[in-house]
Amino acid sequence: MTKPQIERPGAGLSRRERVREATLAEIKEIARRHLVEHGAQGVSLRAIAREMGMTAPGLYRYVSGIDALLILITAQMYDDLADTVAAADSGVPEHDTDQRILASLRAFRGWALDHRAEFSTMFGPHTRPEPDTDISEALEAGRRFGATFFTLFDRLLSEGRFEVPSDEEVPAELARELRTFADTLGLSTPHMSLGAVMVLSSCWVRLYGVVCMEIFQHLNFVMANMEPLFESELRSVLSRIGVEYRPPEE
Amino acid sequence: MTKPQIERPGAGLSRRERVREATLAEIKEIARRHLVEHGAQGVSLRAIAREMGMTAPGLYRYVSGIDALLILITAQMYDDLADTVAAADSGVPEHDTDQRILASLRAFRGWALDHRAEFSTMFGPHTRPEPDTDISEALEAGRRFGATFFTLFDRLLSEGRFEVPSDEEVPAELARELRTFADTLGLSTPHMSLGAVMVLSSCWVRLYGVVCMEIFQHLNFVMANMEPLFESELRSVLSRIGVEYRPPEE
């Protein structure tokens, strides 16, 4: 009888660990649905437990509190966002770098518009998590999300699309930060110089800013439709990195 | 006896209205302190009432609910921020436009760093307020906050510091939005063309973005110190509008 007692699809997980993983997954799934439907305030352990047919204190076997739960589902959301962006990217002919970039970035904004509550918890204000909470999962998911953009950006570098500042042009203090940034995210390719990382973060800041502004409704009462502003920033950012802008379809 | 029964410093307020205004002010003051000390979650009607020596339901005579209260104090916070920025601006010789701009923008970031919870509620995710809530006060305070920057920006325009895009270069949809933006905020000076408003919003988006990123701790685990990135963006933004950048003192 070669029935494996331990080696299972889940890779080296005992039965107990498997069912544990399953209910944890259920918790996260329900939590996320509540987040979507009722906003961050609407996620409550008691409601989740109710829906699962158990009581709230039982959840503490799986999650150390409501804050930790919200961090946990952050990882899922980054995965979802990453998938959406990656799908948009691969929906464009592989060689057409310009359109791939356009599509990816617009997909980013589009996802944010369709998932305001998620976006807010991912990119909005954080209360610094207690030191013991495991954040690695969310970090890894965030890395995966950025990967699509890094890849495309690296293509631009290899194609020599725009002028990259020399390392001497990067102020010393900024250089230090950019290095830890690049190291932590593991972006070291032949073309990825310090100057390139600087340009990349500058672009990201701008797009992050305009999308945050839209989702957080900062200009809600002075500007009805934020899309033109986004497109304008997009255009400006892309011209900086030698990518041809094209207005959205239709 | 010329004792004025109605005409008082508060301008045409009956005694009742005055004491009412006073307790409302007390409510807002305590609410704001709680916001600073315990974050947005830590503002509760019950706690405020307790501190005032009354009970929570009594507060409903003054405020229609906790959400409305948070909106109310938003106005105060904008005032505070506006004062800080204005103070930094006027701490520089009046003719030195470049330094005034630098000082104002750094004061903006500095205030944000010193008032994370306030900044988060002001610039972070909003749940759209119920239609009946009065938002005009916060809007006016926000306008006052922007005024310092508008004034300085207008100076740059009048000095012809940089090239302003012609109106034809502004895409039609964006132009529409920028017009309502400019109208609502009342920025119509001789120099304030559509192209100028476009440049202004672009600059604002970038600075908003980098400060949000820092305060919301979006890159918390990949970048320890965000100041160099802010300074880098600041430098880049200022070069766009013909202002000389100088690194911060010390």
Add this chain to the structure above:
DNA sequence: AGCGTTTGCTAACGGTGTTCACTAAAGCGT
């Protein structure tokens, strides 16, 4: 002095996070 308005209270409902002591079951080693 009387009367309507405004203010604040108590009580109550329904919701929340979290801790603790406890039971019942599942897993594991022999």
Add this chain to the structure above:
DNA sequence: ACGCTTTAGTGAACACCGTTAGCAAACGCT
């Protein structure tokens, strides 16, 4: 197959929260 250990989940309890309804006292005006 038995017994022991680890674990999952429960119930009760504590300390909060926002909000509504009904009522009594204080206030201001005529």
